Structure formats: structure tokens, C-alpha cells
Amino acid sequence: MSSLPENFDYVRPATLDQLSALVTEYQQKDRSFAFSAGGTDLIPKLKTRLLNLDSLISLNGLTELTGIEKHAHHITIGALSTLSEVADSDLISQYLPTLGDAARKVASPQIRNRATIGGNIMVDNRCSYINQSPINRESHSPCFKAGGDVCHLVKSAKRGDEILCQARFVSDTAPVLLLLDAKITITGAAGPRKIKLAELYLNDGIDNKNINSGEVITAIDIEIPDKCRMDYQKLAIRNALDFPSLGVAVRLSDNGVSVALTGLNPRPGVFQADTADYDSFDNMIAAICAEAMGFAVTYQQDFFPRGYRKDMIAVFIRRGVDRIMKESKT
Numbered sequence: 001m002s003s004l005p006e007n008f009d010y011v012r013p014a015t016l017d018q019l020s021a022l023v024t025e026y027q028q029k030d031r032s033f034a035f036s037a038g039g040t041d042l043i044p045k046l047k048t049r050l051l052n053l054d055s056l057i058s059l060n061g062l063t064e065l066t067g068i069e070k071h072a073h074h075i076t077i078g079a080l081s082t083l084s085e086v087a088d089s090d091l092i093s094q095y096l097p098t099l100g101d102a103a104r105k106v107a108s109p110q111i112r113n114r115a116t117i118g119g120n121i122m123v124d125n126r127c128s129y130i131n132q133s134p135i136n137r138e139s140h141s142p143c144f145k146a147g148g149d150v151c152h153l154v155k156s157a158k159r160g161d162e163i164l165c166q167a168r169f170v171s172d173t174a175p176v177l178l179l180l181d182a183k184i185t186i187t188g189a190a191g192p193r194k195i196k197l198a199e200l201y202l203n204d205g206i207d208n209k210n211i212n213s214g215e216v217i218t219a220i221d222i223e224i225p226d227k228c229r230m231d232y233q234k235l236a237i238r239n240a241l242d243f244p245s246l247g248v249a250v251r252l253s254d255n256g257v258s259v260a261l262t263g264l265n266p267r268p269g270v271f272q273a274d275t276a277d278y279d280s281f282d283n284m285i286a287a288i289c290a291e292a293m294g295f296a297v298t299y300q301q302d303f304f305p306r307g308y309r310k311d312m313i314a315v316f317i318r319r320g321v322d323r324i325m326k327e328s329k330t
């Protein structure tokens with residue numbers, strides 16, 4: 001991998017107030033900037049020249065964004081908590097064990113020791129044509145995501161048409177957080193606001209997050225479920241390194257079943273089936289499998305054949321349901 005570009009400043013504010021002042025200054029001076037938490041997604045983008053910046057703002061000095069705490073009915077996870085901290089937390093193991101499982105499935109231990117949960121829900125979408133070295137990318141003309149006017153994956157696509165960039169959503173923790181109906185606190189020039197995590201994601205591989213430039217996620221809040229009957233499974237060639245070719249989270253409740261998908265479309269898929277709408281449990285599971293498979297857009301931009309990834313959605317949903325039911329009996 002290439003070295004880092006030399007022409008950007010590195011700043012590390014110690015408080016949210018300092019961060020806010022820096023952002024205001026850069027915006028007034030029209031300086032381009034990005035936030036780095038663990039840097040495990042951002043630094044490779046700088047090294048491969050997918051990103052050019054005037055300033056890199058490290059969030060690592062913001063102790064306000066750290067820690068995992070239990071309140072009366074919910075758990076708050078500071079956005080700077082590393083994935084290792086989430087995976088090893090006693091609170092997460094006790095109340096939200098599937099979130100710990102999903103965090104453990106991200107990349108390798110070395111990466112999880114640096115990577116943060118805030119960075120994980122904000123990780124950029126990926127495509128086999130763009131997440132490459134500059135030399136590889138030079139072999140074809142720049143695509144929409146690289147500022148060009150062509151999509152190599154969907155050759156007929158025109159920017160502005162219904163078919164947008166299909167770079168895939170790849171976060172491993174987001175599907176579990178989505179089924180837990182997590183809320184995120186975002187802070188920026190207009191002060192703090194709280195939104196559902198589901199509202200963060202957009203259906204475009206380029207403009208894939210509903211967050212303004214200069215806004216920072218400070219925390220994730222999750223209501224403690226009565227029973228956390230959940231499962232998360234991941235399809236990847238090398239489990240200790242690769243992004244999900246497919247990730248499926250399943251949650252069973254007294255009212256029905258919900259499913260969330262990653263690794264396929266530009267945004268995560270979330271589906272719900274209510275027991276009351278079906279004459280049998282099996283029919284409810286068959287319906288949610290069909291709905292999830294219908295949502296999935298699998299272009300050939302992955303190691304696994306597209307049909308196989310689609311078929312594995314139903315396999316993972318059924319396997320997840322079986323595992324949850326077996327665990328409930330023990």
C-alpha cells in the first residue's frame with residue numbers, strides 16, 4: 001500500500017467545544033477535512049488516494065465519547081469505544097450478547113483494538129472497482145464514486161438516474177444495532193440531536209449517510225431488551241479479515257421475527273414479520289426469507305457468486321431462528 005500523502009495537517013481536539021471551533025474555522029476557510037476515530041477505514045482511503053484532505057481531525061482526544069454505561073433501561077456506548085471493548089464488555093455480554101458477537105466478527109484482533117463502534121456504523125460503502133490501489137484504478141476510467149462519469153459495475157447506470165452507485169454497505173455491527181432499534185446522538189453546529197440509527201443510512205453507495213459535514217456521532221443508545229433472542233451470522237472468505245459478503249441478523253420476539261442484512265445493497269435491509277399475520281410460524285419464516293431475498297441486489301463484486309450470496313440469506317435466517325430456539329430451550 002502507498003504511503004500517506006504529506007500535504008495535510010493533523011489536529012487532535014481535546015473537547016467537543018474545541019472540535020466545534022475547528023470545524024467552524026475550516027468551513028469558513030473552505031478547507032477540506034475528515035474525522036478519524038480508529039482510522040482503520042479512513043487511513044487506507046488516504047493511502048490509496050481515494051481521499052484528499054487539507055486537515056485530518058482525530059477524534060481520539062475526546063474522552064466525552066468513551067465508555068460503556070448502563071442506565072435504568074438502556075445502555076449507552078460512547079462512539080469511541082473500540083470493537084474489542086464492545087466485544088469484551090461484561091455489560092454487553094450480559095444484556096446485548098449478539099452485539100458483542102458481531103463486533104468480534106469484524107476484521108482481525110489488531111484492527112478491532114483500534115477500530116471504534118462509531119467508525120463501524122459510519123464505515124464507507126465498498127465496491128471492487130473503487131477499493132483498489134491507484135495503479136489498479138488507473139486501468140479503467142474513474143467511476144462516479146471517483147468523480148468520473150461511468151459505473152463499471154452497472155454499465156448502463158447514469159448518475160441522476162434511479163440506478164445509483166451500488167457500492168455495498170458493509171458494517172457488521174449495524175444489522176444487530178438496527179434490530180435493537182438503536183438511537184444515535186449526533187452533535188454539530190446546531191447542537192445535539194438524537195435519531196434512530198435506521199435514519200442514518202441512504203440508498204446510494206456515494207452519498208450513503210444522512211449526516212452533515214462537521215457533525216460527529218457521540219454515542220449509541222440501546223434500550224435493554226427483556227430477552228435478547230438474537231443471532232448474527234457472516235459470510236466471508238477469511239473470517240479473520242474480510243468484510244462481510246453477507247451478514248444476517250435475526251431477532252425473535254413474542255410478536256414475530258425481524259431480520260437485518262449487510263454486505264449487499266448500498267443500504268442495510270431491515271424486515272419485520274408479525275405472528276398475527278400468518279397461520280403458522282413456518283409460513284412467517286418463509287415470508288421473511290422471501291422478502292429479504294427479494295430486497296438483495298447482488299452484483300458480481302464479491303468473491304462469492306451472486307446467486308450463492310442471495311441463497312445464503314434464507315439459509316442464515318433459518319439457521320439463526322433454529323439457534324435462537326435451541327438456546328431458549330436450554
Ligand SMILES: Cc1cc2nc3c(=O)[nH]c(=O)nc-3n(C[C@H](O)[C@H](O)[C@H](O)COP(=O)(O)OP(=O)(O)OC[C@H]3O[C@@H](n4cnc5c(N)ncnc54)[C@H](O)[C@@H]3O)c2cc1C
Pocket residue numbers: 034035036037038039040041042043044059079080083105106107108111114115116117118119120121122123124170171172173215216217218241242243244
Ligand atoms: C483489513 C480490513 C478488514 C476489515 N474488515 C471489516 C469487517 O469485517 N467488517 C466491518 O464492519 N469493517 C471492516 N473493516 C473496516 C473498519 O476496520 C471497521 O468498519 C471499523 O469499525 C471502522 O472504525 P474506525 O474507528 O477505524 O473508523 P475510521 O476509519 O476512523 O472512520 C470511518 C469513517 O467514519 C467516520 N467516523 C468515525 N467515527 C465517527 C464519529 N464518531 N462521528 C462521525 N463520523 C465518524 C470517519 O470520518 C470515516 O468516514 C476492515 C478494515 C480493514 C482495513
Ligand code: SF4
Pocket residue numbers: 126127128129130143144145146150151152153154165166167205
Ligand atoms: S458501483 Fe459505485 S463504486 Fe462501483 S463502479 Fe459503480 S459507481 Fe464506481
